[in-house]
Amino acid sequence: MVELGSPRWSQGSRLRVGVMWLWDATPHARFDVLHPGHESTDFLNEAQFSQSIRSHCELAVERVEGYRRKFRDVAAAAEFLASSMPNRPTPWDQYHAGVAAALIGDAVGARAHFSDVLDESADGLQWLGDLQDKIRALTELMDDREAFCAWASAVVADTRRQLKLCPARPDVAGRSAR
Template identity: 40%
Template sequence: MTKQLQEVQVEREELALAERVLNRSAEQAQADVEAAAPVSAQVAGRAVLLIPYRSDAADEGALPGDYRKILAIVREADGPVQVRAVGERLGLDAAVRGRLEPLRAKMTKLADHGWLHKRPDGRFTTPLALELSRQAAANVTALREKFSALPDVARYLTSRPVRRGFLWDSFDSGIAAALVGDPDAARDHFERVLREDALAPWMVEAQEKTRDLHAIAADRNAVTAWVTRAVDSCRSKLGLDPVPFAIS
């Protein structure tokens, strides 16, 4: 009797293993089919792109629903994302071999058609983020040509007329003054920021940052470290690689 029970148990285990193998084979076959899916279809005898080029579409409503979900996830991400991260948001089991390949193919199609930007490291971001990063780089180059040294920047920013409601003018001026070792001027500009009426959430956040800076205005090294972290964070969100950052 014991021997028969052992044989039954062995058979059950073999069946379970065979079932898992068949399931994974089916999933891989489906992945291969989806990855090789055509990007166009015949409508009234004419070839119509299932994934239109961004320049030819009025908006993302022209995309199939699953592609719109992918776009939304990438757009909501705090910086460039990996295929695995998008897959996890979609509920895919990344541990199953080949499970992410259909998603990778879809994201690549979106990039090929201008809806996404695929970075050299394989991560994806939105074209808007790429364009913003290019504009930021161009602006930085122009400013470096106009102001060759930090004291020049500080003199320009702190000499501008005070404009009520232009919160960032005073914020930037305060940082510049602190970086060149003028804490009194820095605090004066930071206090102007704090006197503004916080009418929106972003203004509340800006004033919280300003309070932190006001407290460390006399510590040039601390302000430099704060600015370095802020620059690194912005570059990451725009999909730019970190760069050495030094203030002298």
């Protein structure tokens, strides 16, 4: 995902490049993995700003290509999510790692990530209760990998539709989509 926006504090441009996992249906874009730091440029004059935008675009292409190599398939995403878990993972970190693990057939890893979310107290947190309900349903699907992959394909397609992205046939069974 690439965002080329205007910083709130000045006229100019800010570049952010990252990844959004599409297996959580949502009508808004978000960065689930974000390139550390971001590039920003103040507007001084048209020539300087035009050159800065060109540089931002070239950098965005480099970073997107890097993410495509890094996350070449679901197995690579699952490995990344499992190995880069923060010291204090959020329920969403655990959810994404659990879904990726289930998609590559690692039911043990998926259940471990999901159980960490289910162990959280959802007192007064509607979003967490909803996530836990979703995880309970997914846990039942995990014994049938084909059904789990069908669920993921449908959710990815729905998320792409909601975000107005072009339709794609996602390969969620762990093979390379290229």
